[in-house]
Amino acid sequence: MITLYQIGRAGYWTGHTQVVEDDATVASGWTASPIPETVQDGEYVRMTLAGWKVCSEPMPAAVNEVVPTVRPLLAITAITADADHANQVIIDGVNDVTCTVGTVLTFNAELRDSNGGVIPTSDSFRMPLRSRDGREKVLLAVMQGGHIKIVAPMRESGIWSVTQETVNESLQAEHQMTFAGAQVYVVEA
Numbered sequence: 393m394i395t396l397y398q399i400g401r402a403g404y405w406t407g408h409t410q411v412v413e414d415d416a417t418v419a420s421g422w423t424a425s426p427i428p429e430t431v432q433d434g435e436y437v438r439m440t441l442a443g444w445k446v447c448s449e450p451m452p453a454a455v456n457e458v459v460p461t462v463r464p465l466l467a468i469t470a471i472t473a474d475a476d477h478a479n480q481v482i483i484d485g486v487n488d489v490t491c492t493v494g495t496v497l498t499f500n501a502e503l504r505d506s507n508g509g510v511i512p513t514s515d516s517f518r519m520p521l522r523s524r525d526g527r528e529k530v531l532l533a534v535m536q537g538g539h540i541k542i543v544a545p546m547r548e549s550g551i552w553s554v555t556q557e558t559v560n561e562s563l564q565a566e567h568q569m570t571f572a573g574a575q576v577y578v579v580e581a
Contacts, residue, residue: 393411393412393413393414394411394412394413394414394416394424395409395410395411395424395426396409396410396411396412396422396423396424397409397422397423397424397425397426397427398410398421398422399421399422399423399439400421400451401451401452402438402451402452403438403439403440404436404437404438404439404450404451404452405427405436405437405438405439405444406451410422410462410506410507411506411507411508412506423439425439425443425444427444428444428446430446431446434448435447435448436448436449436450436451438451461565461566462506463568463569463570464503464504464505464506464511464569464570465503465504465505465506465569465570465571466501466502466503466540466559466569466570466571467486467501467502467503467504467572468486468487468499468500468501468572468574469486469500469501469502470486470499470500471483471486471489471497471498471499471500472497472498472500473491473495473496473497473498474495474496474497474498476494477491477492477494477495477496480492480495480581481495481497486574487572487573487574487575488574488575489574489575489576489577490576490577490579491546491576491577491578491579492578492579492580492581493546493547493548493549493578493579493580493581494546494547494581495545495546495578496543496544496545496546497543497544497545497546497576498541498542498543498544499540499541499542499544499574500539500540500541501533501539501540501541501542502538502539502540503535503538503540503569504538510537510538510539511538512537512538513535513537513538514535514536514537515535516532516533516534516535517532517533517535517559517562517563517567518530518531518532518533518562519531519532519533519542519554519558519559520554520558520559520561520562521544521552521553521554521576522552522553522554522558523548523550523551523552523553524550524551524553525550527548527550529544529552531543531544544576546576546578548578549578549579549580550578551575551576551577551578552575552576552577552578553573553574553575553576554571554573554574555571555573556569556570556571556572556573559571
């Protein structure tokens with residue numbers, strides 16, 4: 393795990409950090425370079441070409457500042473199939489499934505913050521599931537305390553998928569999530 397430090401206006405550290413996986417892609421505005429341990433109260437640090445510099449001037453005020461929004465992560469934690477089809481399902485990780493027509497899949501997921509903790513929110517949202525040939529189903533994702541359950545009856549063959557874009561397309565900006573996506577191959581028995 394790597395600690396990232398957020399860089400704000402004029403290269404100043406904002407005071408925000410986040411912990412990510414070692415192989416995570418570092419978004420613009422963040423650095424893995426740790427701030428100096430010698431920073432005292434009343435001092436500020438800012439990133440320069442030579443690295444962090446300790447200074448006494450505060451971060452400059454910004455006009456019409458746009459604060460980047462860190463979206464919560466929708467993370468699938470488990471996929472299960474109904475008892476009648478459980479032996480016929482192939483689950484590859486937590487976002488790739490092959491099953492037969494008639495299988496009822498249950499996806500369990502969590503809504504996580506940037507530190508990986510579960511966000512204790514209770515709500516529901518629509519999750520469009522689209523096939524490659526243009527068909528669409530809409531599933532209901534029910535969230536209790538940040539834990540999400542999605543029941544997906546797979547009644548038609550095809551390659552069905554849900555992406556970050558489809559999950560967020562009908563959500564207001566403040567409710568949008570990052571999501572790795574999922575794909576279900578439904579085959580004829």
